Structure formats: C-alpha cells, structure tokens
Amino acid sequence: MTLTQILLSIQARWRLVAGVFVLVFITLLALLASQPKQYKAQASVMLDVKSADPVDGDVIPALGVASYMATQVDLLRSERVLRRALTLLRAHESESTVQRWQEETGGQGDMLTWLSEVTLRRLEVQPSRESNVISFAYAGATPQVAAEVTQAITKAYIDTNIEIRVDQAKQYTNLFDARAKQLREAVEAAQLKLSKAQQEGGVLVSDERLDFETARLADLSGQVLAAQVSAGESGARTDISRGSGVKMQEVLNSPLLSTLTAGLVAEEARVADLATRLGENHPDLAKARANVAQMKTRIAEETQRVVGGVAVTDRLASTKLAQLRTAYDAQRLRVAQLKTLRDQLSVLQRDVDNANQAYSQAVAKAAQIEFQSQARQSNVTVIRSATVPARAASPNLRNGLLLSVLGALLLGVVVALTFEWLDQRVRHETDVTVMLGRPLLGVLPDADRVAGGAGRMTALRADLMKRLGMGVA
Template sequence: MNLSQFLLILGARKKLVFFTLLLTVLAALTVSLLLPKSYKATSTLLLNYKGVDPLTGVTMPGQLLPGYMATQIDIASSKKVALQVVDQLKLASSPAVVAQFNSATEGRGSVRDWLADLLLRKLEIVPARESSVVDISFKGSDPQFVAAVANAFAEEYQKVSIQLKVEPMKKASVYFDEQTKALRDNVEKAQSRLSKYQQEHGIVSVDNRLDVESNRLNDLSAQLVGAQGQLMEAQSRQRMAQGSSGESPDVASNALIQNLKVGLGNAEAKLSEIAQRLDRNHPQYQSAKAEVDKMRRDLDEQIRVASRSVGNNAQIFQQREASVRAALLEQKNKVLELNRTRDEMGVLAKDVESAQRAFDSASQRFSQTKIEGQSEQSDIAVLNPAVAPIEPDGPKVVRNVLLSLFLGVFLGVGLAFMVELLNRRVRSENDLREALQIPVFGVVDWAPKRHGNARLNALLPRRLRLN
C-alpha cells in the first residue's frame, strides 16, 4: 500500500475517523471531570555529596560511587521505611483502616504490611539531575495526609539511614572490644616474659653493659698485643743471654758486672806487673793470682745470675701474656654471651613491641567504632519539608484531552483500516490492477459538469484518460 491508497482510504472513511476521535475526546473529558481530585506533596532532601563523614571527617568512598544515589533511592522506597511510617502515623490503629483491611484481604496478612504496600504504590522518589537533591512525593485525596506522609517518609528515611550505618559499627565495636582484651593479655604475657628473662640474667641495661664489656675486650686485646711484644723481646734477650752472655746487652749493662770487670782488669794488670818482677811461686804472685781468679769467678757468677734474671723476666712476660690471653678469651666469651642475651632479649622486646602495636591499633579502632556506633549524625538533610498542597495535582484535564486526541486519531485510523479490510473496495486504478491482475487501459471520470444540461452532463463522461 502506497501513500495515495492510504490517503484515499482515509478520505473515504473520514467520518468514521472523526466520530472515533470525538468519542475518545468526550470519554477522556468525561472521565477526567468525574475522577476525584488528587493532591501531591513533595519533601526535598539533600544528600551529602562531598562523601565526608561529619563525625570522623574521613572520606567515605561509598558516597563517591555512581550507584550511591540509586542505593539511597532504594532505601527510601524500601518496605522497612514504609513500615516505620505506618507506625509513626499510627495508621494501623485506626478502626476504619482495620475494617477496610478485613474487607480487602479477608483478614489475611498483617495490617502494617498491607498499609505499607499501599503507601509505596503512591510514593514517588525522583533524584535531581547532576545534583544530590532527592524529591520524595506522595499522592492522595487529602492534602494534609499527603504532606504528613511525605514528611514521615523523609524523616524515617533519615532514621533508617542512620540505623544502617550505626548497627554495623555497634557490632564492630563489640568485636574490637573482645579483640582488645585478647591483645591486652598478649601484651602482658610478652612483657612478663621479657621481665622474667631480665631478672634471670640480671640485666638492667643490656646496651650499656655490652658497651662496657666491649671496651674491656678492646683493652685486653691491646694489652695482649703489648704483652706479646714484650714477651718476644724478653725471649730474644733470654736466648742471647744464654748463648753468649758476654754480648748480651742486659748482662753488659749490669753495674755490678761492669764493676767486677773493672776490678778484674785492674787485678789482671797488677798480676801482670807482679809476674814481670816475681816468680809464680812468690807469695805476692800467688796472692795476686788468687785475687784475679776470685774476681773472675765472681764475674762469671754475676753473669750467670744476670742471665738467669733475663730468663726469669722472660718467664714473667710469658706468664703475663698467658694470663692476658686467658682474660681476653674469657672476656670474649662474656661478650658473645651478652650478644646472645641481647639477641634473645631483642626477640622478646620485639614480641612486646608487636603486641603493643597491635593492641594500640585495635584500641584506636575500637574507640573510633564505638564513637561512630553512638553517633546519631546523618549525612541527609531536609532541604524543603512537604506542605499541604492548595491546588490539586490531578486529574489533569488538558493533558488528558491532548492525549485523547492522539489516541482518538490512532484508534480512528486503525478502525478505518480494519473496516476497509473487512469491506475492501476499489478506490484507484492501482487497486483494480492489484485485484484483477490485469492492466488498466483507461479511466473514466464520471463526475458531471457544473453548467449546461445537468441531466445530459450526468449521462456523459467528463473526461476519458487512456493508458
């Protein structure tokens, strides 16, 4: 079907379309005038768009998510809020409402649930575009009642929002309270183990004691090096004194030996002089020789004594070196023991520190959750409370009439096509061609002319068009 056929059908059925449109408009106008008036009250709420908790000042990422506004709308239109509105307005206690409930449901179910469902059907929640403002609207026949219900929904929505935020905090505070007690016990046990270990090992300050013992170990190390040097020098002097005592500087520097050498030299000189004058058997020669022999024996004895003194000095240095070495070894073991003690004490101290840190963190979190659990602050504020409307919101006669115009035209056109399909007629040459499946050779226009003989004009064709 082309456009010309469509227009021909509408032209042929224009009366049907007109009457259908007229009936539709009259019906819509009649219904709009007969319907009872309805009123609409709106309460405007402002949600905290900054996403900052008013109590702690912490940014709440949940309010920054795209689904936050949709979630809040679902909460405001939830049955929990509706039930609290029923309780606040005491609707379930009205005898008329109870009678209406028994008549509608035959006593099945609960009056509160039935009223909540009725309120939700007439509730409308619309968020503003690109802002955090939400309109809570309620429709009804009583202006005062719709305003009270809209304000009640806004108020109960605030309470439910606070309750949903506070209840998890209360449960969390109970959990953190239990954890804080357990962590406090862990801190006390770790501190007790550390104190017991310090008492058993007599530790007051392990760091200061370790510094003292380390300094002592360094001093002993220096003393050992010095003792080893003195021992090596003493052993060298001992070997020299035992090998060639006359060349030993320790023996040569002995004052008594030097005096004996001087005396021996004088005695030998005297003996040499007497030997030039007297015979060996002379008493003076014998006396001088005896004196030389005695002084030589004394010199040898003193040299041996000096050599033994050098050897004794070397033994003394050796004993000192051995004692210093033993003291150094003992001090080293003591320092190692202190290091081990410090490591063990460090582990215990770290256990105490870790337990204390966990306790402090849990205690801080417990304090915060406890405060948040007791908070009644809400991030939702009433921007404009609902007031009783003066003008009715419906029925809207003009809108209904305009809608009925479109609906009447649509129904008229549809009815015209339905009637045309039930009683199909040839209205153009295309209809004839499609119906008979034969070519059309000509079209005769039988419309009469407006002048001359009317009867003759009616019998004659006005125009003949050949294909």
C-alpha cells in the same frame, strides 16, 4: 488503502464516526468522573557527597557519586524505610487497614510488608541527573494522608540513614575493641620478653657501653702486643744465658761483678807475683790462691744470680703475656656478647615499638569509631518539606478530556475503516482500476450538480457518445 480512500471512507461514514465518538467520549468521561481523587505531597532531600566526613575525613570519589545516589534512591524505596514510616504513623493499627489486609491476603504474611508494598506502588522517587537532590512524592486519598505519609517517609529515610552508619560503627567498635585487646596483650608480651632478655644479659646495652667495652678491648690489644715484645726479648736473653751467661748485657753491666772481676784480676796478679818469689808451700801463696778461688766462686754465684734474674724476668713476662691474652680473649668475648645482646635487644625493642604503634593506631581508630557510633548527624538535608496539597493530582480533568477526545475520535475512525473494509464500495475513479482491474471509460457526475437539469444531461450524453466514436442520435 490510500489516504484519499481513507478520507472518502470517513466522509461517507461520518455518522458512524460521530456516533462512536459520542458513545466513547461519554463512557470515558463517566470513567474519569468515577475515579477517586488522589493527592500528591512532594518532598526533596539533598545529599552532601563532596564534603569530607567530619569524623574520619573520608570523601566519596567522583566516580562513586552516581552509584551512591542510586543506592540512596533504592534505600528510600526500601522496605526498611517504608516499614519505619508506617510504624511511625501506626498505620498497621488502623481497623480499616487490618480489614483490607485480611480481605486481600486472607490474613497470611506480615501486614507491614504488605502495607509497604501498597505504599511503594503510590510512591514516586525521582533523582536529579545533574545534582545531589532526590525528589519523591506520595499519592494519598486525602491531602492530609498524602502529607503525613510523605513526612513520615522523609523522617524514616533520614533516621534509617543514620541508623545504618551507627550500626556499622557499633560493629566496627566491637571489632576494634577486640583487636585493641589483642594488641595490648602483644605489647605486654613483647615488653616482658625484652625485660627478660635484659635481665638475662645483666646490663642495659647501649651504644655508649659498647663503645667503652670496645675501647677497653683495643687497650688490651695494645698491652698484649707490648707484652709479646717484652716476652720475646726476655726469651732471647734467657736463651743467651743458657749458652754463655757471662756475655749477657746484664752480667756485663753489673757493678758488683765488675768489682769482683777487677779484684779477681788483682788477686791473680798477686798470686803470680808470690809464686815467683815464694815457694809453692808458702802460706801467703796458699792464702792468695784461696782468695782467688773464693772470688771466682763469688763471681760465678753473682753471675748465676744475674742470669737467674733474667730467667725470672722472662717467666714474669710470659705470665703477664698469658694473663693479658686471657683478659683480651675475655674482653673480646664480652664485646661479642654485648653486640649479640644489643642486636637481640634491638630486635625485641623494635617488636615493642611496632606493637605499641599498632596498639596506638587501633586505640585511636576505636575511639574514632566509638565517636561515629554516638554521632546522630547525617549528610541528608531536607530542602523541601511535604505540605498538604491544595488540589488533587488525579484525575486530571484537562488531560482526561484531551485523552478522551483523542481516544474517542481514534476509535470512531477505526470502526469506520473496519466497516469500510468489510463492505468496500467505489467512491473514487481510481477505485475502478484498483478494485475491478478494468480501464476507466468515463465519469458520471452527480445529477444534482449538473446545472440546467436535462440540458446538461443531454450534453453529457453527447460528450460520452463522442468519446465512444458514435454519432449523436
């Protein structure tokens, strides 16, 4: 149907539209008047999500604010908060509430759960899009009930928020206490291991002690080198003494041997002189020859003594060298052991330090969590407390009247168009071509609108006959 047809149909059936409108309007007004009044008490809370936590210093990241706000909205609507609020109000102890619960559920299930679901249907939670404020309202049968339930929900939400933090902190407190105990045992074990290693080493290894032992090792190394040189020289002199001891420097430099050698030369010169002047058997010659033999024996003995002294010196030098080598080897082993022990003790000391550091951190964190478990502060601030509403929120008479008028008018139009569709009539010249599929020859106006009565009808008839190509009779 075109707009013109719709308007003509409504115009033709205006009585039907008016009747339906009046009937529906009266019915809607009756329904509106029969509805019980509902009173809404509103409250608002603000969440501090940008300030650092006063205990651990944590800050909610910017990307997590939206999810945090959504979580808080869900928490406010949760059964845990509603059950807590209803428990504060002792709503489950009301006889009327118990009777209603038994009528609706037959006494099955948990009454607080059922009551929380009923309360949730009357609770409206609206988070702000551009701020950290959450507004909520509860619709009650009386102003006092609405205000009391809203106030209880506000308190239950704040208490639950604190309780969640405290419960988490208590759980972490037990965890950190157990961890701190394990770390303390680890510190004690590491310290015991370090003390045992120090006792087994017999010393407390330090860099100064190691430097002292290293310097002593260097000194022994120099002494060994000097002893090697001295032993080499003594060995060379000993080798020379075995071949020709009289050529040794010690023999040549001996004062006694020099005196004996000079006396031997003089005595041999005397023997030669006596031999030329006396006979071979002369007592003086024999005595002089005996003196020569005696002096040669003394020279040989003295030479042997000097050579023997060189051998003794060589043996002493060899013995000293061996002793110095033994001391050097022992000192080198000692330094190596000290280095190994120092490395071992350094590792053990690092283990002790690391265990102490981990234990200190665990103790500090445990103390922090313990403080959190005792803190009763929340980041939720009430910026609007629920008060007793002055007027009912529903039914809204103004909106109800407007909706009733619109609904009744719309239903009247629909009924009129329905009847028009069931009983279609020609109400406009275009309906002839559309509905009958025939060409339009002419239009006869309403006789009441023709001025002059029959005269106008005659004129109309003449005009019609003219259009049909017929003469006027």
